[in-house]
Amino acid sequence: RRWAELVPESSWSPAVGASKMKVKMLSRNPDNYVRETKLDLQRVPRNYDPTLHPFEVPREYVRALNATKLERVFAKPFLASLDGHRDGVNCLAKHPKNLATILSGACDGEVRIWNLTQRNCIRTIQAHEGFVRGICTRFCGTSFFTVGDDKTVKQWKMDGPGYGEEEEPLHTILGKTVYTGIDHHWKEAVFATCGQQVDIWDEQRTNPICSMTWGFDSISSVKFNPVETFLLGSCASDRNIVLYDMRQATPLKKVILDMRTNTICWNPMEAFIFTAANEDYNLYTFDMRALDTPVMVHMDHVSAVLDVDYSPTGKEFVSASFDKSIRIFPVDKSRSREVYHTKRMQHVICVKWTSDSKYIMCGSDEMNIRLWKANASEKLGVLTSREKAAKDYNQKLKEKFQHYPHIKRIARHRHLPKSIYSQIQEQRIMKEARRRKEVNRIKHSKPGSVPIVSEKKKHIVAVVK
């Protein structure tokens, strides 16, 4: 204890004085507080005796409560809106080497390249007639590919045309059918398009080196696996998701769901996990080795989910929906942890999580690209060490006390537009009715005659080998 060091010296007696007089004075040992060198740390005497610091749980509880409140107070996720497109934004792509650059394709065939730090458009290309259906960047970041409604695949240089040069594509491939999606291989000069079949192209050739079909239906999107790069996933409008192997040039397996899947996205950290954005308002995370049961069903949207993208850390993903909102889901949770919406944001068509895992971009019907923070209340910019420590401590406290009702209530509170809110209520009622009916049916029939189907299995129609 600090006061224990201050020992009163009582036995001081003047040699001459006839009468002894006690003088109390304080003395400190300088060894206890003087540093030997200037480089030594200052000693801060502390006593960790728990009796001196009582009420640790209530105090931490209050701190956690305050941290939660502050988190909600500072939750201002919206950063910027990039406007300039003259039609709905149909597709987005990230630059693989540059965090500040993003590309977007609109419904009028226009492709724009944006600078996120300056928040302006740095280049505009009229790439296609009609929609730009898909856009993807080459892994090296020197060029990008677009497909459009005009049955062409075009390759463009990432840098703008030099002085006196025309703005024109490096290569143009004329196809027989409309391509609805494109994705580039993560390591090699190969890209895949989809339409009536999945074609795999060498960049140097004008004919696909391999095309793979299974059934006859239009395929809406194709995605390369970022880890095991020879794997592809696609989803078609006949409600199925098909997996392909590029090396063996065959499809692998097909899973048929209740409704159509709009797009899929592979987990960048777990090679066999992918998430499918479905029309039935849900997202399904699959282990591609066991397609008959999804790993997790993510539900919170109240309209068709149009796009999904994984955080580069592979821990979360973001989904864009027709219900004019985007939601962030942890991979292992079935409910979203965050919902973003603004008054002006219409149906969100495409969404991307930036490569540094800090921001989210979404392109919507009303011609804007919006930039959001992935963590709504995060402080941007450089943090001092003290700030960082406080942030970590608060985070830990929030985590520790997250089950407490007051904290939970505050942490969970989100504002929703009335339309979404009422739709959620409505769907809750519908779901409850359905569940009740099922329970009743089981109750009133011969035991075992009505099978109990889990929520995960309910939406899987069949797995085709």
Place this chain on the structure above:
Amino acid sequence: MNVNRVAESLLALSQQEELVDLPKNCPLSENEDEGDSDRERKHQKLLEAISSLDGKNRRKLAERSEASLKVSEFNVSSEGSGEKLVLADLLEPVKTTSSLATVKKQLNRVKSKKVVELPLNKEKIEQIHREVAFGKTSQVLSKWDPIVLKNQQAEQLAFPLGKEQPAIAPIEHALSGWKARTPLEQEIFNLLHKNKQPVTDPLLTPMEKASLRAMSLEEAKMHRAELQRARALQSYYEAKARREKKIKSKKYHKVVKKGKARKASKELEQLQKVNPTVALEELEKFENARMMERMSLKHQNSGKWAKSKAIMAKYDLEARQAMQEQLAKNKELTQKLQVASEIEEEEGGTEEVEELLVPHVVNEVQMNVDGPNPWMLRSCTSDTREAATQEDPEQLPEPATHEVSESEGERPVAEEEISLRDFEERRSLRKRSELNQDAEPAGIQETKDSSSQEVLSELRALSQKLKENHQSRKQKASSEGTVPQVQREEPAPEEEVPLLLQRPERVQTLEELEELGKEDCFQNKELPRPVLEGQQSERTPNNRPDAPKEKKEKEQLIDVQNFLTTQSPSVRSLAVPTTIEELEDEEERDQRQMIKEAFAGDDVIRNFLKEKREAVEASTPKDVDLTLPGWGEWGGVGLKPSTKKRRQFLKAPEGPPRKDKNLPNVIISEKRNIHAAAHQVQVLPYPFTHHRQFERTIQTPVGSTWNTQRAFQKLTTPKVITKPGHIIKPIKAEDVGYRSSSRSDLSVIQWNPKQITTRHSKELKKNSVG
């Protein structure tokens, strides 16, 4: 009859066909050939039935079906025999003859060879392909299982996973590919080339090098120091100018301006002596300024301000003064400078010198004298004159005394005398200054004269005013003496205010209010208050509506528990006889008696009351000693916190009232605190299996108050760390220590998938069997 039979047979046929249809839906079984023969037979029958339909009853050709005894040399037919022909049957006759050994061998070889199976259909093949490929792929993928598991369970993940090499290309690389294209770029490039600016090696140009060589180090240092000094001086000067510019005082600026003008005139003088031509030019400048002044409407008393002042001038001396000052200034500015003769100039010079001799204070005093209230203004001016300082102490206390003694008539007279004396003194001073300024130009003298006249007139007016004031004061004093009612009226409202404030405390009913109102009318206001209060307090018991209320209150005040304890015996004694009276049954009475005897020892009600008292006591919060030794005072061995402090921290919080406070024969347990329950977790959260586990995690504090720095850091490390501004790439096999497949994904595609190799076909077979 015939027709009837035909119809029957048709019916039977249709039934049969229905029966036949059923198995069609099922997948075909092994006995396909049997089904075929059946179908043939039925077909035959159907044909017969149809042919018999037309009534002509054609003669049927009897078909013979018998075992073919005749063996054709072209084909072997097993028809009729009912059994398949086996190769062994053929071999049997051969056995005996040895000459047919070669044939035998051949046949044996044929026997040993297996028949090539029918190729599978395309769909089946594709499916098998897919299954094989899927098996392979999932095998490849399962190598990621441990890594994924590890990452999921990791305490902390730091992204980006792999080490990044900063890709900094040397400038030569960037430059080699670059060319100046736009005209601007080319121009800049040309310029750089002209100066021989090294592009690749950012060093000095030859020019710079040469210049460096030209200057020695000391020289350069001196030069630099000089430059520094100049810069510093400039900055000082700028700062000073800025500071001066900010000063708001008009007086200061006036002084500055004057100083400047004086300086300028001095300089001019000197110039005239040294360099008359330049001086002339300077003079011309003055002349120009004068002309400008004449042209402009400045100081002409025609502005907005001047107009407003003109209106005020009639009544306000100050305004008049200000206007005149303006006009004077105009005159001064538009006055022609005399350059005629040197003598005059000299005179002017002496004038100025003389002017300088007179301290500024004099001028200021002049202005002050002109003002309407010299008393007030005096404090503003910084007087250094002795006379003023002598008189000041006399003047200053004057206003205070003035208020205190209003009736005294002599004092004001003295005061007037003092002020008049003051004025006279000032005037004398001014006269002195005027004497000094005798040689001033005529115009200025005129204005000054006029102003002095004005001052005189003002003085007169002032003295008159003072006299009037004095008179009025006297009058006032007399009026105070004669009319005492006025004085009485003034304090009256002051007395009423507290009465009004006190009333609401007393007033309890409407009737009372009315009574009070009546009282106000009748009672004298000067009645002392305590009497009034006493009256009211006396009155309250008389008031009838109050009485029952108080009774009610008293009833409420009676403690419920006391009531219970006192009443309980009587209640019991009352209750028992009534029941006995009502029932009057002997047996019943016996039973009662028995019960009474059985429970004779324990007084239930008392026990209950005791129990309740205990419960109440247990639930009331106890005093807790919360004093922390050493806070706010000395601590240490043998030192106890002071009693004052202990009293301060020895507190028991007052809890909410008990719910059973008003229910005498009920105990409501208050162990469950609903206020706390709102903060408690109701259900055990997911990863925990026992509530103790959860409690333990909650009870271990995380903060730095309870943990050492290192432990705190360890406890609060975030699960996922990302570096801002760093691209996180997807996980790679190399990152986690696996050897990535060397072969390209592309290389395999070239291989034709349609061909089935032997290895593949084996797998196929395995699959088809399994």
